[in-house]
Amino acid sequence: MSFEAIVVGGGMMGAAIGFGLAREGLRTALLDEGDRAFRAARGNFGRIVVSGKGVGFPDYTRWSRLSTDAWPGLAAELRDLTGIDTGFRREGGIYLCFGEAELEERARTLALCREEAGDLGFDFEVLDHARLAALLPGIGPTMPGGTYCPQDGEVNPLLFLRALHAGLRALGGATLSGARASALRADGGGFALTAGGETVRADRVVVAAGHGTSALARQLGLDIPTRPERGQLLVTERTAPFLPLPTDRIRQTREGTVMIGRVAEDAGFDDGTTTARMAGLARDAVRAFPALARLRVVRAWGCLRVLTPDGLPVYTESARHPGAYAATCHSAVTLGAAHARLIARWIATGARPPAIARMHEGRFAPAKAA
Numbered sequence: 001m002s003f004e005a006i007v008v009g010g011g012m013m014g015a016a017i018g019f020g021l022a023r024e025g026l027r028t029a030l031l032d033e034g035d036r037a038f039r040a041a042r043g044n045f046g047r048i049v050v051s052g053k054g055v056g057f058p059d060y061t062r063w064s065r066l067s068t069d070a071w072p073g074l075a076a077e078l079r080d081l082t083g084i085d086t087g088f089r090r091e092g093g094i095y096l097c098f099g100e101a102e103l104e105e106r107a108r109t110l111a112l113c114r115e116e117a118g119d120l121g122f123d124f125e126v127l128d129h130a131r132l133a134a135l136l137p138g139i140g141p142t143m144p145g146g147t148y149c150p151q152d153g154e155v156n157p158l159l160f161l162r163a164l165h166a167g168l169r170a171l172g173g174a175t176l177s178g179a180r181a182s183a184l185r186a187d188g189g190g191f192a193l194t195a196g197g198e199t200v201r202a203d204r205v206v207v208a209a210g211h212g213t214s215a216l217a218r219q220l221g222l223d224i225p226t227r228p229e230r231g232q233l234l235v236t237e238r239t240a241p242f243l244p245l246p247t248d249r250i251r252q253t254r255e256g257t258v259m260i261g262r263v264a265e266d267a268g269f270d271d272g273t274t275t276a277r278m279a280g281l282a283r284d285a286v287r288a289f290p291a292l293a294r295l296r297v298v299r300a301w302g303c304l305r306v307l308t309p310d311g312l313p314v315y316t317e318s319a320r321h322p323g324a325y326a327a328t329c330h331s332a333v334t335l336g337a338a339h340a341r342l343i344a345r346w347i348a349t350g351a352r353p354p355a356i357a358r359m360h361e362g363r364f365a366p367a368k369a370a
């Protein structure tokens, strides 16, 4: 089999880039290992967030903002092309603070982040309890406040993923599942990789395989350190709409369930759940919205984020093997539109978006040498 572009990894990042490459007119194949792999795309919270991204690294704020601004167009395009409504909504989002000190710190951080990012920053409002209660009538009486950002949003991440795969196919691309890429090498003017006993060839290859990225990229001379960070999530039974805006840790889905999350812990590659963390999530959720105490939890899961040492994305092309790319990031739902549009255009045409100029793995080299 041979293609103009192969993307390894059919998760949130690879699917967006693959869809974008097909949109750029390249005959594209998207390869995915399948259910045995760690798949962050299947376990995430579905928030699209620019507020507070990129403190001390304004290009990341700008990149997140570019993506959130491109999201409405992407959601509409996917709906027209595939008939799948991803549930994308950008009516703003709220960050809940559980103490006065946290609220002050959050306000300071957002102000700094917005100032550093300049024109491509975000807007925000600091909310005291009364203002928070006006936006979220079910809020608990002991919650001191929070922040509101009108550029934040949400999406159903599973429908988004499905739409990207379907969109790629609608544009003539191929999706190959159960295809674990093992050997990957330069071959003539292009690349060859072995997946599920078959050899697949292409002019360009993009490694976007989540926790599989480091090992595959190394075969092309790219050293991209990543580590897992576990999140845990609870989902309640369905209830009548009570939460008009998504918050950083509690969000009501269109279907009526309530997702409760926001754990970030080092558990190696253990993607299970723990009673202590789940109890903590439930306790905070009930303090934030006392009515949640009446609902039953129907599902819980652990899932591993893919983190670089500084938590910022890597988008890189191999110097040794031009045409070989690798990409990884912490928030591929938020950045989905940037991946489908700007990263795909860079790979197809060479037009590298200025915001990602410093988002390559070279920034880790001095630390490693030290």
Ligand SMILES: Cc1cc2nc3c(=O)[nH]c(=O)nc-3n(C[C@H](O)[C@H](O)[C@H](O)COP(=O)(O)OP(=O)(O)OC[C@H]3O[C@@H](n4cnc5c(N)ncnc54)[C@H](O)[C@@H]3O)c2cc1C
Residues within 6 Å of the ligand: 008, 009, 010, 011, 012, 013, 014, 015, 031, 032, 033, 034, 035, 037, 038, 039, 040, 041, 042, 043, 044, 045, 046, 047, 048, 049, 179, 180, 181, 182, 208, 209, 210, 211, 212, 213, 216, 230, 231, 232, 233, 261, 303, 304, 305, 306, 327, 328, 329, 330, 331, 332, 333, 334, 335
């Ligand atoms: C609990 C939790 C909550 C989150 N909430 C949010 C959120 O609200 N907003 C947000 O923007 N982000 C969120 N994220 C992060 C988001 O899910 C990830 O950024 C995203 O899934 C990463 O995309 P990826 O494609 O790099 O990795 P994945 O989505 O993990 O996909 C990697 C894919 O590569 C495949 N693969 C691996 N190795 C190989 C191989 N050798 N050959 C072929 N295929 C291979 C796997 O099968 C997998 O499908 C959250 C993550 C977690 C864990």
